[in-house]
Amino acid sequence: MSDLLNRRLSLLGNHLPLLKQCLHGIERECLRVTAEGRLAQTPHPEALGSALTNEQITTDYSESLLEFITPALADPAEVLDNLEQVHRFVYTQLGDEYLWSPSMPCALPAEEDIPIAEYGTSNIGKLKHVYRKGLALRYGRTMQCIAGIHYNFSLPEALWPLLRQDEASAESDRDYQSAAYIALIRNFRRYSWLLMYLFGASPALDKGFLRGRAHQLEELDGETLYLPYATSLRMSDLGYQSNAQAGLTPCYNNLASYTDSLRKAVGTPYPPYVEVGTHVDGEWVQLNTNILQIENEYYSNIRPKRVTYTGERPIQALTARGVQYVEVRCLDINPFLPVGIDLTEARFLDAFLLFCALDESPQLENGECNQCSGNFLSVVKEGRRPGLELQRDGQPITLKAWASELLGRIGQLAELLDRAHGSDEHATALAEQQAKVDDPELTPSAQVLARMTEHDETFVKFALRQSQLHADNFRQQPLPAERQQAFETLARDSLAEQSRLEQQEVGDFDLFVGAYQASILAISN
Numbered sequence: 001m002s003d004l005l006n007r008r009l010s011l012l013g014n015h016l017p018l019l020k021q022c023l024h025g026i027e028r029e030c031l032r033v034t035a036e037g038r039l040a041q042t043p044h045p046e047a048l049g050s051a052l053t054n055e056q057i058t059t060d061y062s063e064s065l066l067e068f069i070t071p072a073l074a075d076p077a078e079v080l081d082n083l084e085q086v087h088r089f090v091y092t093q094l095g096d097e098y099l100w101s102p103s104m105p106c107a108l109p110a111e112e113d114i115p116i117a118e119y120g121t122s123n124i125g126k127l128k129h130v131y132r133k134g135l136a137l138r139y140g141r142t143m144q145c146i147a148g149i150h151y152n153f154s155l156p157e158a159l160w161p162l163l164r165q166d167e168a169s170a171e172s173d174r175d176y177q178s179a180a181y182i183a184l185i186r187n188f189r190r191y192s193w194l195l196m197y198l199f200g201a202s203p204a205l206d207k208g209f210l211r212g213r214a215h216q217l218e219e220l221d222g223e224t225l226y227l228p229y230a231t232s233l234r235m236s237d238l239g240y241q242s243n244a245q246a247g248l249t250p251c252y253n254n255l256a257s258y259t260d261s262l263r264k265a266v267g268t269p270y271p272p273y274v275e276v277g278t279h280v281d282g283e284w285v286q287l288n289t290n291i292l293q294i295e296n297e298y299y300s301n302i303r304p305k306r307v308t309y310t311g312e313r314p315i316q317a318l319t320a321r322g323v324q325y326v327e328v329r330c331l332d333i334n335p336f337l338p339v340g341i342d343l344t345e346a347r348f349l350d351a352f353l354l355f356c357a358l359d360e361s362p363q364l365e366n367g368e369c370n371q372c373s374g375n376f377l378s379v380v381k382e383g384r385r386p387g388l389e390l391q392r393d394g395q396p397i398t399l400k401a402w403a404s405e406l407l408g409r410i411g412q413l414a415e416l417l418d419r420a421h422g423s424d425e426h427a428t429a430l431a432e433q434q435a436k437v438d439d440p441e442l443t444p445s446a447q448v449l450a451r452m453t454e455h456d457e458t459f460v461k462f463a464l465r466q467s468q469l470h471a472d473n474f475r476q477q478p479l480p481a482e483r484q485q486a487f488e489t490l491a492r493d494s495l496a497e498q499s500r501l502e503q504q505e506v507g508d509f510d511l512f513v514g515a516y517q518a519s520i521l522a523i524s525n
Ligand SMILES: Nc1ncnc2c1ncn2[C@@H]1O[C@H](COP(=O)(O)OP(=O)(O)OP(=O)(O)O)[C@@H](O)[C@H]1O
Pocket: 023, 024, 025, 026, 027, 069, 070, 071, 072, 073, 152, 153, 154, 296, 307, 324, 325, 327
């Protein structure tokens, strides 16, 4: 244990109530599919409200890729309850469609038949649509049908001044807080391979997903490709990643260097995109020809975040007010769980993220960045291989040994969280993770392969069966009338808000895009 972590643990031990004030918010994506498990070609159900303005129910890339967003709450159990209620409401409006249970997509139609999400005729609505056309051009629509769980987490703002004073830091509270979250991210880069081993749940995919691309996957059956020891093909180079962004890994030395890296990426033309241009046959095809159209396009495993004001861009918010929370973006959807994540996972994530935030976190230097990426890629592709070795400080160490050592250290944060909550839920969650390290067959990725083999079914058949199981579960538990009405009101109000935006909208779209682009270039740290 580092001296810094020990010092911080003892300080926190005298301020335990603070550990009940961390905030959590979850975003869960899922495809709408037909009863046969094909991608729904229907528009976003109007009864779910406006995808542009409904804060809880929207769409991600595709018109058929739903995204459910919870409020930020102190109790992860309440967050999961909110997420579950959204699922139950949505199922009252889906007709005979289903929510696809895993991260990797169903059998998809031809690229051009994957519907890009629509957000109406307002300038911001059109900008969101053109952005997605640009993603199709750059990464293909197929990859954008992958669904994930994003776990948003923050420590109480009152914690940082305590740590700052204890460490006699000369930084302002805001700069200290931002630096602490960037330090969390550096440790996350070091240790997030562990999350992929413990929670990765995409060891297999439908053959059609690869669209005939070259690959090193193995054939499980006529329709399914997999890797026997993979944990998360979603987070591999075949999944939600981008070669165009490969050289982009921003350095996480401090917030300014992070926002600088992103600002350069959204302002630097990328020759292959320049060749296409922003318009083809007079139609917008991408917002600009830069490495990233906007900062959202940077597909990192974790992001420093600040809630933005209306019309404000993420980098503007971060530069103006510093880091407020982190968004963990690498988590697969667990197809065995009705909402894709459960309280045990959330409890462990909290202990893990607190560990990343509070342990010492030297700058990533001397090739450690590459080492982090290499470890992450090894685990997503073969994390369950017996005897797999990772690299730590340039030396080989077995995943098993390193994972057990890490869980031992994270255990101290779990113990502190349990003392604050007067429970043993974090220690229990941690013990479940240690059991997976001791026996890889207990990991969700192993369970997916075992279940497919047990039922002798393709990935698509397994996923559809799980989707139908969860659908029955949700449909058999209708919401209390007042909650159903609350979601219906939210949907109705969001449609009215979108209409208001469209009626109020004035101004030329090209000028709107130009101003949006310029807003980022004018920022200085
Ligand atoms: N201080 C905070 N601590 C933890 N979670 C937060 C905090 N503030 C907001 N969140 C959560 O972060 C998530 C934000 O999701 P939302 O989709 O609204 O924004 P976004 O991720 O920036 O948007 P996009 O998905 O378009 O990039 C929500 O689940 C919200 O509850």
